Amino acid sequence: MIAGKVVGSLVSTRKSDKLVGNKFMIVEPLRHMSADTRQIIAIDVIGAGIGEYVMVAQGSAARIGCDMPDAPVDAAIVGIIDEGGIIEED
Numbered sequence: 001m002i003a004g005k006v007v008g009s010l011v012s013t014r015k016s017d018k019l020v021g022n023k024f025m026i027v028e029p030l031r032h033m034s035a036d037t038r039q040i041i042a043i044d045v046i047g048a049g050i051g052e053y054v055m056v057a058q059g060s061a062a063r064i065g066c067d068m069p070d071a072p073v074d075a076a077i078v079g080i081i082d083e084g085g086i087i088e089e090d
Contacts, residue, residue, distance in 0.1 A: 002056050003081060004029040006048050010041060018071035019043070025077060027056055042075035043068075055079035 008026040012019075023044045040056065045066045048054050054077045057065040062076035 001061070001078070002029050002058070004040070004054060004056055006044075006050050006052050006054055006077075007039070008050060016072050018068065019073075023047075025050075025054075027054060027075070027077070029056075040075050042077045043073050044077045046077055046080065048077050048080050053081040055081060 004027040006025045007028050010024040010026060012024060025042055025044045025048060027040050027042050028038065029040065040058075042054075042056050043062070043066055056062075056075050057078045058075050062078075063069050063071060063073045065078040066073060066076040
């Protein structure tokens with residue numbers, strides 16, 4: 001699981017039937033958690049907003065975390081961070 005900041009959203013009119021009705025957000029992992037990834041697209045089933053810090057599950061944990069075990073999901077927002085020592089401000 002990684003922590004990141006929601007920086008935008010995506011609209012997709014054509015997608016897998018298993019993804020219809022879901023919101024997609026662009027998340028920038030925090031610098032010390034990013035590895036080689038600058039941004040990821042994560043399904044959002046909890047209602048995160050742009051500018052919020054979130055927890056993102058990836059891989060099979062993402063599908064389980066958003067209760068969509070058969071959907072083509074690789075990243076899911078599973079929590080909104082209210083406070084914590086890891087938050088970095090630019």
